[in-house]
Amino acid sequence: MQIYFSPEFFKEDAQVLNIVDDKNKAVGYMAFLTEGQKMYVYGQLQEEGVFEDFKDLVKPYLAGLSKVKPELEVYSYLTVGGKKVEIDLENES
Known part of the structure; x- marks a missing residue:
């Protein structure tokens, strides 16, 4: 299954993105909030098969x-299917 971002809400300090499949069915979400020098990212995807x-x-x-x-x-x-996802941005070049 292919998944894509579909913007739902956008402001300078906050975003909400639906995650949709190739049939445009919502299968999860991500939210970004910034406060001062910190950015908080929360997200959940229900399908374990697309980890x-x-x-x-x-x-x-x-x-x-x-x-x-x-x-x-x-x-x-x-999280994907209740399992935490670790994203390592430190190794980006």
């Missing part, structure tokens, strides 16, 4: 946001 696809979708997005505002500390809690 790696979720990581592949999220990692470049977070890396891009981190490049836009490099002074931000990023705190994230992402």
Whole structure:
């Protein structure tokens, strides 16, 4: 199953993205909130079978946001089917 971001809400300091499948059915969400020098990222995807696809979708997005505002500390809690997803942005070149 292919998954994609579908913007739901966007402000300078907050975003909510639906995660949809190739049939445009919502299968999860991500939310980004910034406060001062911190960015909080929360997300949940219900399908365990797309664990790696979720990581592949999220990692470049977070890396891009981190490049836009490099002074931000990023705190994230992402899950797929109830299992925590670790995203390592430190190894980005």
